[in-house]
Amino acid sequence: MRLGLRRWPPPLFVLLVSVSLALHLVLALLSLLVLQRPCDPHSPLRTNAFPHPANSNLTAAKAGSPKLSPDSRNAGSSRKMDSNQNPHAAGKEGHAFSPPDRTGYPVSSGRSMGSSPSKLQALFSHPLYNLPRPPIQEDDWLLRVKPKVKDNERDSTQEWKDTDLQALLEQLATHRIVSAVQKPGGTQLKLVMSFPNYGQALFKPKKQDRDAETDFNLFYFSDFERHNAEIAAFHLDRLLGFQRIPPVVGRLINVTAEIKDITTDRKLARTFYTSPVGNVCFYGQCSYYCSTEHAVCGRPLALEASLAAMLPDLSLAQRRSWRSPWRRSYSRSKLAQWEKEPNFCATVKKTPPYNKGTRLVDLIDMAILDFLMSNMDRHHYETFEKFGNNTFLLHLDNGRAFGRHSRDEPSVLAPLEQCCRIRRSTLLRLQLLSRPQYRLSDVMRASLSQDPLTAVAPLLSEPHLSALDRRLDAVLQTVRRCQGRRRSVGRSDDVVYDDMAGYAGGDTPARL
Ligand SMILES: *[C@@H]1O[C@H](CO)[C@@H](O)[C@H](O)[C@H]1NC(C)=O
Ligand SMILES: *[C@@H]1O[C@H](CO)[C@@H](O)[C@H](O)[C@H]1NC(C)=O
Ligand SMILES: *[C@@H]1O[C@H](CO)[C@@H](O)[C@H](O)[C@H]1NC(C)=O
Helix, strand or coil, rough: CCCHHHHHCCHHHHHHHHHHHHHHHHCCCCCCCHCCCCCCCCCCCCCCCCCCCCCCHHHHHHCCCCCCCCCHHHCCCCCCCCCCCCCCCCCCCCCCCCCCCCCCCCCCCCCCCCCHHHHHHHHCCCCCCCCCCCCHHHHCCCCCCCCCCCCHCCCCCCCCCCHHHHHHHHHHHCCCEEHHHHHHHCCCCCCEEECCCEEEEEEECCCCCCCCCCCCCCCHHHHCCCCCHHHHHHHHHCCCCCCCCCEEEEEEEEHHHHHHHCCCCHHHHHHCCECCCCCECCCCCCCCCCCHCCCCCCCCCEEEEEEECCCCCCCCCCCEEEEECCCCCCCCCCHHHHHCCCCCHHHHCCCCCCCCHHHHHHHHHHHHHHHHHCCCCCCEEEEHHHCCCCCCCEECCCCCCCCCCCCCCHHHHHHHHHHHCCCHHHEEEEEEECCHHHHHHHHHHHCCCCCCHHHHHCCCCHHHHHHHHHHHHHHHHHHHHHHHHHHCCCCCCCCCCCCCCCCCCCCHHHHH
């Protein structure tokens, strides 16, 4: 793949690289297919979008191009992010990972202080994170590129490997940025950054100090997006076993060399200036927060940012956007329906697509994720059109999470509270994460310590980490309350949606 690709015309390049992420996704999303309800044989649970990262280790691939498995030669499957295409890109130019100097650029740190890598490893080795996966079917591919090699040379297994995720994160963190332009739409400044191999990432800059708590009186959609929230959400989603957030990595950007000097976006270029203390700043153009009052500044050139792997262009893989039934009222005076009607969930349960399959429990999974990270901004969610209505949800756009640690937001948990329904695999993982030997805050700290920006400062402060444990308890209490309530009407068995029927692993989750 690596040699063949270089000779291909650029449009094909672009296609290949952008599809590769999507294909990763599709390969992994079937991992819970086997957990499907026996009575529902024609609605595959396309559940897990991204692989879990047992031992994923950014430092492992530090020097030069990460080595991909032998089948990366296979251009036909094109499911690997090809990090070998540009030998000059990976880790050799030292933009991001040069030793600390006056500008405060970090050294790639990898394992770090006070974390519990062994707990993290133990968690991802647990049977609940290694449930059997069904073989990949033809229509489980989001995109396919015409094979260039003969069929008999192709690798038929096409398994997702953890090294693939590592390679992708490594690329996002270290590859040379060749272009940076604004992403149109949205209320806040975002850039699309491109790499020499035509891979792309969505850039969100640091706008406020990590520990600045969101003002309690702020109307919830006015909060700034947080780069560390995007990164932390990706880690949390994997720890919960969902894997529905595309990979995100932290990176120190040289505002001058990696944005100002290379951008072809004239509207963006016009907004650069040097602040009175000598920092290089810019503010771009967008509908709300793009003005000198909201400028983003390097120190003096170094700027923390999150880089998220881009999903394939909509022209290649159309996505469908769904309004969440539990979306907030964006009116200052009106309550949303779910806040007024005690029996709201009964209505939702009768409404397609929530009336069958796993959509309702998928939505509740998402509500649990959002409650844990206190994200109030989930008015819509997306799915891939190609997979129809019965597919996994993408947990995109998490920049408004982790705004507060001192307070919880119980309303985010309304879908669970009102429907009293939870996937069995989710519940078992939550119970696991509440035990001291796998404690959520500990595995989260360990997981986040693998991100390069940890070298600058921990991505989540301790109060945010302990809030995770507190909120996890609240979720489990809610489930117990539900079970109590349903028991009183003789229906205690309808709280847990058994997506694990027929599963009997070595360490059977039933024995947890
Ligand atoms: C991560 O990689 C580093 C460097 O190769 C190694 O020392 C460390 O043991 C690895 N950690 C894990 C959890 O694999
Ligand atoms: C950032 O880029 C500028 C312009 O290319 C360069 O002069 C400066 O040394 C760079 N800083 C770091 C820390 O790499
Ligand atoms: C998917 O769901 C939407 C909204 O409920 C519905 O209009 C559409 O017909 C559904 N498509 C299929 C293929 O079931």
